[in-house]
Amino acid sequence: MVEKSPTLVRLMQQLQRIPYLASKNIYRVTGYILALDSDKAQQLCAAILDAKKNIVPCKRCFTWQDREGTCAYCDSPSRDQSIICVVETWHELMAIEKTGGYRGAYHVLGGALSPLDGIEPKDLHIEELIQRVDGTIREIIIATNQTPEGEATLAYVTTQLKKKSATLPEGAAPLTYMLTCLARGVPVGASLEYIDRVTIYKALDERRPL
Numbered sequence: 717m718v719e720k721s722p723t724l725v726r727l728m729q730q731l732q733r734i735p736y737l738a739s740k741n742i743y744r745v746t747g748y749i750l751a752l753d754s755d756k757a758q759q760l761c762a763a764i765l766d767a768k769k770n771i772v773p774c775k776r777c778f779t780w781q782d783r784e785g786t787c788a789y790c791d792s793p794s795r796d797q798s799i800i801c802v803v804e805t806w807h808e809l810m811a812i813e814k815t816g817g818y819r820g821a822y823h824v825l826g827g828a829l830s831p832l833d834g835i836e837p838k839d840l841h842i843e844e845l846i847q848r849v850d851g852t853i854r855e856i857i858i859a860t861n862q863t864p865e866g867e868a869t870l871a872y873v874t875t876q877l878k879k880k881s882a883t884l885p886e887g888a889a890p891l892t893y894m895l896t897c898l899a900r901g902v903p904v905g906a907s908l909e910y911i912d913r914v915t916i917y918k919a920l921d922e923r924r925p926l
């Protein structure tokens with residue numbers, strides 16, 4: 717019985733806190749960790765602690781980067797900085813990257829609006845996106861999930877962007893970017909992370925103006 721070993725209980729309690737680890741996999745993962753030799757277990761713990769210490773969000777697009785390094789998206793000369801793809805989270809950014817079909821910049825909001833869960837505009841990097849948009853931007857793709865929260869976030873971001881365009885200070889260069897969102901094709905209610913790369917690629921390729 718697991719309860720006979722406080723050490724095992726403690727390990728499993730920690731693993732159960734990982735939100736994406738399905739409960740039916742807890743025993744498998746626990747078994748894997750217990751079977752690791754000491755060196756490998758040390759390497760795993762060291763990698764987690766090292767990542768916690770040295771990985772920080774990019775100040776511009778909020779994806780992860782090395783504290784002492786540069787951003788793989790904002791600082792890459794091979795990426796088109798005049799297109800910004802707005803996503804809810806980093807793992808959705810990675811889902812788009814895996815398609816290999818997008819070479820622009822990103823903006824990670826850090827989640828989606830959800831008043832019931834207490835997630836308001838100030839909790840997301842929406843203001844930073846609005847600040848970031850200037851005359852050099854040609855297109856903004858809002859690639860939030862097609863869930864009620866994602867759709868609400870899309871509507872809010874769109875309103876804020878349009879408000880900025882309408883209230884530019886006198887003499888400022890006009891904002892002339894195209895505002896697009898993902899084409900339907902991504903199933904309603906689905907999270908980008910779990911969709912195959914061809915569907916994501918097609919949805920991105922056939923994005924439509926808002």
Ligand SMILES: [Zn+2]
Pocket residue numbers: 774775776777778779787788789790791
């Ligand atoms: Zn960046």
